[in-house]
Amino acid sequence: MESSRRAIDPSTRWRALLLLFGIEERSPEEIASELGVTPRTIYSWKRLHGGLELSAAEQITINSWDKEIQRLKSENDQMREKLTDLTPIRH
Secondary structure (H helix, E strand, O other), X not given: OOOOOOOOOHHHHHHHHHHHHOOOOXXXXXHHHHHOOOHHHXXXXXXXXXXXXXXXXXXXXXXXXXXXXXXXXXXXXXXXXXXXHHOOOOO
């Protein structure tokens, strides 16, 4: 019988932990929704890594990276849309 569990990228786990223990202190439910995992997974990671603390400078750096990632994702979506508009329809 195959497992229905999917592999989760390690960077997703660390991003969740940074959001969970960062300055913003977001709820596990919000983080789970944003990252596409279950709240139960977030609670499990929180239990495993409960002592994680970030300095303000580390959190500011991470927040700036998150903003840049969001900007790049938006730019990528815009470019895909433009490419779709320029691509001829083949029959």
